Amino acid sequence: xxxxxxxxxxxxxxxxxxxxxxxxxxxxxxxxxxxxxxxxxxxxxxxxxxxxxxxxxxxxxxxxxxxxxxxxxxxxxxxxxxxxxxxxxxxxxxxxxxxxxxxxxxxxxxxxxxxxxxxxxxxxxxxxxxxxxxxxxxxxxxxxxxxxxxxxxxxxxxxxxxxxxxxxxxxxxxxxxxxxxxxxxxxxxxxxxxxxxxxxxxxxxxxxxxxxxxxxxxxxxxxxxxxxxxxxxxxxxxxxxxxxxxxxxxxxxxxxxxxxxxxxxxxxxxxxxxxxxxxxxxxxxxxxxxxxxxxxxxxxxxxxxxxxxxxxxxxxxxxxxxxxxxxxxxxxxxxxxxxxxxxxxxxxxxxxxxxxxxxxxxxxxxxxxxxxxxxxxxxxxxxxxxxxxxxxxxxxxxxxxxxxxxxxxxxxxxxxxxxxxxxxxxxxxxxxxxxxxxxxxxxxxxxxxxxxxxxx
Amino acid sequence: xxxxxxxxxxxxxxxxxxxxxxxxxxxxxxxxxxxxxxxxxxxxxxxxxxxxxxxxxxxxxxxxxxxxxxxxxxxxxxxxxxxxxxxxxxxxxxxxxxxxxxxxxxxxxxxxxxxxxxxxxxxxxxxxxxxxxxxxxxxxxxxxxxxxxxxxxxxxxxxxxxxxxxxxxxxxxxxxxxxxxxxxxxxxxxxxxxxxxxxxxxxxxxxxxxxxxxxxxxxxxxxxxxxxxxxxxxxxxxxxxxxxxxxxxxxxxxxxxxxxxxxxxxxxxxxxxxxxxxxxxxxxxxxxxxxxxxxxxxxxxxxxxxxxxxxxxxxxxxxxxxxxxxxxxxxxxxxxxxxxxxxxxxxxxxxxxxxxxxxxxxxxxxxxxxxxxxxxxxxxxxxxxxxxxxxxxxxxxxxxxxxxxxxxxxxxxxxxxxxxxxxxxxxxxxxxxxxxxxxxxxxxxxxxxxxxxxxx
Numbered sequence: 041x042x043x044x045x046x047x048x049x050x051x052x053x054x055x056x057x058x059x060x061x062x063x064x065x066x067x068x069x070x071x072x073x074x075x076x077x078x079x080x081x082x083x084x085x086x087x088x089x090x091x092x093x094x095x096x097x098x099x100x101x102x103x104x105x106x107x108x109x110x111x112x113x114x115x116x117x118x119x120x121x122x123x124x125x126x127x128x129x130x131x132x133x134x135x136x137x138x139x140x141x142x143x144x145x146x147x148x149x150x151x152x153x154x155x156x157x158x159x160x161x162x163x164x165x166x167x168x169x170x171x172x173x174x175x176x177x178x179x180x181x182x183x184x185x186x187x188x189x190x191x192x193x194x195x196x197x198x199x200x201x202x203x204x205x206x207x208x209x210x211x212x213x214x215x216x217x218x219x220x221x222x223x224x225x226x227x228x229x230x231x232x233x234x235x236x237x238x239x240x241x242x243x244x245x246x247x248x249x250x251x252x253x254x255x256x257x258x259x260x261x262x263x264x265x266x267x268x269x270x271x272x273x274x275x276x277x278x279x280x281x282x283x284x285x286x287x288x289x290x291x292x293x294x295x296x297x298x299x300x301x302x303x304x305x306x307x308x309x310x311x312x313x314x315x316x317x318x319x320x321x322x323x324x325x326x327x328x329x330x331x332x333x334x335x336x337x338x339x340x341x342x343x344x345x346x347x348x349x350x351x352x353x354x355x356x357x358x359x360x361x362x363x364x365x366x367x368x369x370x371x372x373x374x375x376x377x378x379x380x381x382x383x384x385x386x387x388x389x390x391x392x393x394x395x396x397x398x399x400x401x402x403x404x405x406x407x408x409x410x411x412x413x414x415x416x417x418x419x420x421x422x423x424x425x426x427x428x429x430x431x432x433x434x435x436x437x438x439x440x441x442x443x444x445x446x447x448x449x450x451x452x453x454x455x456x457x458x459x460x461x462x463x464x465x466x467x468x469x470x471x472x473x474x475x476x477x478x479x480x481x482x483x484x485x486x487x488x489x490x491x492x493x494x495x496x
Numbered sequence: 497x498x499x500x501x502x503x504x505x506x507x508x509x510x511x512x513x514x515x516x517x518x519x520x521x522x523x524x525x526x527x528x529x530x531x532x533x534x535x536x537x538x539x540x541x542x543x544x545x546x547x548x549x550x551x552x553x554x555x556x557x558x559x560x561x562x563x564x565x566x567x568x569x570x571x572x573x574x575x576x577x578x579x580x581x582x583x584x585x586x587x588x589x590x591x592x593x594x595x596x597x598x599x600x601x602x603x604x605x606x607x608x609x610x611x612x613x614x615x616x617x618x619x620x621x622x623x624x625x626x627x628x629x630x631x632x633x634x635x636x637x638x639x640x641x642x643x644x645x646x647x648x649x650x651x652x653x654x655x656x657x658x659x660x661x662x663x664x665x666x667x668x669x670x671x672x673x674x675x676x677x678x679x680x681x682x683x684x685x686x687x688x689x690x691x692x693x694x695x696x697x698x699x700x701x702x703x704x705x706x707x708x709x710x711x712x713x714x715x716x717x718x719x720x721x722x723x724x725x726x727x728x729x730x731x732x733x734x735x736x737x738x739x740x741x742x743x744x745x746x747x748x749x750x751x752x753x754x755x756x757x758x759x760x761x762x763x764x765x766x767x768x769x770x771x772x773x774x775x776x777x778x779x780x781x782x783x784x785x786x787x788x789x790x791x792x793x794x795x796x797x798x799x800x801x802x803x804x805x806x807x808x809x810x811x812x813x814x815x816x817x818x819x820x821x822x823x824x825x826x827x828x829x830x831x832x833x834x835x836x837x838x839x840x841x842x843x844x845x846x847x848x849x850x851x852x853x854x855x856x857x858x859x860x861x862x863x864x865x866x867x868x869x870x871x872x873x874x875x876x877x878x879x880x881x882x883x884x885x886x887x888x889x890x891x892x893x894x895x896x897x898x899x900x901x902x903x904x905x906x907x908x909x910x911x912x913x914x915x916x917x918x919x920x921x922x923x924x925x926x927x928x929x930x931x932x933x934x935x936x937x938x939x940x941x942x943x944x945x946x947x948x949x950x951x952x
């Protein structure tokens with residue numbers, strides 16, 4: 041392993057240069073105008089995988105964006121097989137005017153690289169490419185059989201990865217899956233994430249009058265879809281911050297006091313948290329702490345609303361339409377499909393007859409828990425300790441990685457989340473950034489992981 | 497008068513051609529990119545006024561868009577003076593994709609002219625220009641002294657007309673003001689409008705976290721400004737459709753049962769009204785009819801909301817900001833300034849400490865009532881009868897013409913609303929149109945009005 045680590049040290053500047061090239065490509069999967077960029081990005085990932093030692097690298101087309109698949113089975117039938125998951129697509133970039141430098145022109149500053157996708161998830165998946173390259177260039181082989189699944193639809197409204205996994209369970213058969221798309225609890229605290237929330241995503245549109253109306257000539261007599269939308273949305277939570285959709289909490293598992301006590305040991309500073317976010321106080325479901333609200337309680341957030349005149353100045357209309365995008369974060373054992381259906385039923389029941397309601401349900405993701413005593417988690421813990429020279433802490437995450445549930449249910453593989461992101465990375469926001477220290481040591485941690493998992 | 501009417505008949509095709517030229521100019525006052533178009537439009541109006549017989553025509557600069565002022569005092573000191581008000585600016589045009597033909601390329605079809613501003617208000621003010629031209633070309637003079645005030649900020653967020661009127665009360669001194677910016681009750685029913693609602697317009701912005709946040713990593717613990725905005729806005733009306741701002745109804749005058757009974761005589765078909773709007777039913781303040789809700793009751797409408805991600809696909813964020821534009825239509829004797837201040841106070845009181853609130857109050861407009869037995873109203877009624885050959889009906893209007901109140905309070909002039917618009921004109925909406933019959937007969941009605949008012 042010493043020679044592998046030396047190789048990684050030696051190739052640092054090439055690694056960051058190659059990552060920079062990857063970050064220059066605006067691979068925004070949810071915007072159709074970036075279709076070509078998605079292809080370009082997949083091609084570059086393929087090239088990097090080939091340089092890392094993979095001969096069998098494939099671009100797998102889907103109805104949406106392609107999956108990059110690679111495999112190296114040279115370790116033999118008796119050796120374990122590790123499947124590495126990542127995504128090469130990124131979030132949209134608006135509001136663009138809040139970025140300090142253009143999102144697709146990476147800048148290195150203050151020990152970080154700044155660009156859309158640097159932390160979520162190009163920078164993290166690249167750690168594995170570089171660690172595998174280090175093994176290959178040093179030893180002419182990988183320590184275990186490796187399969188790579190890098191998707192291009194993690195940030196898209198519709199993903200075809202589930203279909204791919206379900207239809208290719210033999211091709212993808214593996215013992216372990218490793219996912220690096222999570223954050224540490226804090227800078228300097230290498231962290232294993234052992235639970236993720238699931239998600240339901242919906243888009244709703246109300247239509248009232250068949251055209252925009254003069255709010256003077258019609259105001260007061262004709263229901264305004266914007267006022268109605270606000271009223272309907274306001275009813276989705278009660279004054280205790282609890283979601284009012286019937287049956288919403290039926291399948292929520294209450295966690296043990298022991299687990300809650302562990303959360304309390306983590307160095308969470310609420311004052312600092314609020315200060316960093318620029319808010320006077322936190323707010324959420326009554327009876328729960330901030331970490332509990334994020335990690336073990338479901339929630340419902342508006343992600344966007346639009347309706348009426350939103351340009352400069354005044355246009356005094358009653359708009360014909362009003363739309364909103366909403367997501368619900370889910371916890372074990374809530375089922376995204378059931379939750380979405382219950383949402384739709386309840387939301388429709390809140391509508392007066394003066395508006396028509398359109399609801400679009402996007403495929404959701406299940407919440408996930410990984411056992412702390414699994415071999416994969418243990419190998420990851422050791423790898424983080426070796427690479428960063430620090431004790432590891434355990435946390436859960438409020439975000440969602442829908443594929444994690446597929447890996448455990450379809451492939452029956454032990455999953456581990458070993459991420460290198462930090463809470464200050466601004467993922468999904470302007471000025472996304474990724475710590476260079478975590479990038480370089482992340483490559484080493486990945487290298488150690490493949491070594492350790494080959495020996496368990 | 498026969499010769500004046502003959503002149504109008506003879507010049508019909510030139511009149512519509514000249515109006516078409518005026519409609520080609522995108523004089524959208526609320527959008528700064530149309531500053532040049534506003535100037536171009538004012539220049540064209542000046543030319544038309546000169547052709548109509550005015551020698552003293554002035555472009556009066558303001559801090560915003562210019563006022564076109566003209567006067568002809570050749571009727572002498574003993575003759576009455578009529579001030580004609582109109583506005584040459586127009587509403588924005590979005591959503592553009594709903595227009596059947598481009599908004600600034602006028603089309604004549606089905607007995608109507610189709611273009612932004614054709615009814616509101618270029619087509620109506622043009623009736624007066626053409627009627628005065630007919631008088632001048634026929635008799636070498638107008639029947640009365642005439643002052644023209646055509647503003648360019650009626651559809652803008654900020655208007656400088658009040659300032660102009662207050663600072664120029666001597667210049668503008670007059671006996672009567674005529675405003676043609678209202679609609680008939682129905683096609684074929686020449687209508688005098690004797691009451692208008694006032695308006696308060698506000699823009700609110702909530703700021704929560706100092707940046708957009710990942711709704712997974714923060715959802716449930718950090719208040720979402722969009723959810724908060726919906727909840728606050730939902731509280732502005734109760735379940736009976738009454739506005740909850742403290743003191744909001746204190747100054748509202750209840751009208752007499754007699755006036756209500758008069759409303760009931762008008763041929764209002766609620767089924768047809770709903771069908772035309774594409775809604776299943778009307779809805780509004782409990783205990784009032786549709787016409788009462790529009791004409792004699794105040795209301796509150798959202799005119800636009802924007803916040804979060806509103807593009808294609810999903811972006812699962814908690815947005816930093818959420819904004820809304822709201823207008824309140826007011827009735828006698830509500831005061832727009834008081835109402836706006838009360839709104840701000842109440843709205844701020846609804847906000848949790850997790851968001852900061854910014855409220856922008858735009859100058860409002862007072863509600864207005866014109867006595868039915870005034871000389872100006874009587875002359876207008878006779879003029880409509882003569883021009884259209886039909887009995888006149890009386891109605892109120894839900895919209896606002898803020899300047900009407902200024903004319904009565906500062907100039908102490910009798911005001912009359914003699915409009916030629918129809919309820920199907922789609923003003924403020926895509927596919928605005930103006931009846932050619934009402935345009936041509938509107939010119940005649942204006943000509944009769946100047947004749948009749950000279951003889952009272």
